[in-house]
Amino acid sequence: MMTLDQHNKNGRVHGKVALVTGGAKGIGAASVRLLVAEGAQVLISDLDVEAGQALVAEIGSSAVFIRHDVSSEEDWRQVIGHVRERYGRLDILVNNAGILICGSIEQTSLSDWHKVMRVNADSVFLGCREGLALMKDSGGSIINLSSIAALAGRDDYAAYSASKGAVAALSRSVAVLCRRRKYRIRCNTVHPDGVLTDMTRGGFPEGVDPNRLTIDSDPMNRMCRPEDVAASVLFLASDEARAINGVELRIDGGQMVMSI
Numbered sequence: 001m002m003t004l005d006q007h008n009k010n011g012r013v014h015g016k017v018a019l020v021t022g023g024a025k026g027i028g029a030a031s032v033r034l035l036v037a038e039g040a041q042v043l044i045s046d047l048d049v050e051a052g053q054a055l056v057a058e059i060g061s062s063a064v065f066i067r068h069d070v071s072s073e074e075d076w077r078q079v080i081g082h083v084r085e086r087y088g089r090l091d092i093l094v095n096n097a098g099i100l101i102c103g104s105i106e107q108t109s110l111s112d113w114h115k116v117m118r119v120n121a122d123s124v125f126l127g128c129r130e131g132l133a134l135m136k137d138s139g140g141s142i143i144n145l146s147s148i149a150a151l152a153g154r155d156d157y158a159a160y161s162a163s164k165g166a167v168a169a170l171s172r173s174v175a176v177l178c179r180r181r182k183y184r185i186r187c188n189t190v191h192p193d194g195v196l197t198d199m200t201r202g203g204f205p206e207g208v209d210p211n212r213l214t215i216d217s218d219p220m221n222r223m224c225r226p227e228d229v230a231a232s233v234l235f236l237a238s239d240e241a242r243a244i245n246g247v248e249l250r251i252d253g254g255q256m257v258m259s260i
Contacts, residue, residue, distance in 0.1 A: 011039025012238040017087040022097030024051035030226035070123035091140040093131040120163035139184030146189040175246030186245040193252035
């Protein structure tokens, strides 16, 4: 089997070390593949051990996997410690792990609210805090996955929207901190609209083919591919984005600016 384990010395992130949470599937896996293809060493963290190990087998020694509960403070300390011990530095942190529980404010239980907040918001807080400690001496890029739901009202995603809004606000705070303290760390958020992943496929009614709803079949559709988001992650991770800090990058095919 051909693997991606071939260092691209001309790659856009050649020689950099990256950590991608929720990296075993979906947007995370697409980001891992692209970062490796462009020359990075990547640590994949996820709760899905089987999928994570399969991705490493596909990629080769340019990637390693570690089981990681992103809502656990102790797990974060262990993962960052592993990065420090194995690589000695961290250049790129992609806080991608997340869950989606649908429900309006009237339908959402406090238990579901807390669960979504732990995975989607607490994890980014912990990742940024623990990651900064390792990154601030050498600089780097933090990319936090938010959502269009953080910027536009969604009545059916109360907890999810709030969690992604917290990610965006926290990221602005981190960006300002790093600039004022001259850490040479950039912190930006990526805000996809619909992304065709295993998590979202289950939400389509029976008989509906989600592949026919993507922007590659019709530019007026709302669904994009994980690779579309990964391309933006790669850009923000690279030195090409050295002047971009505190930005909320929408990946929505123009959905937010449409008036009709």
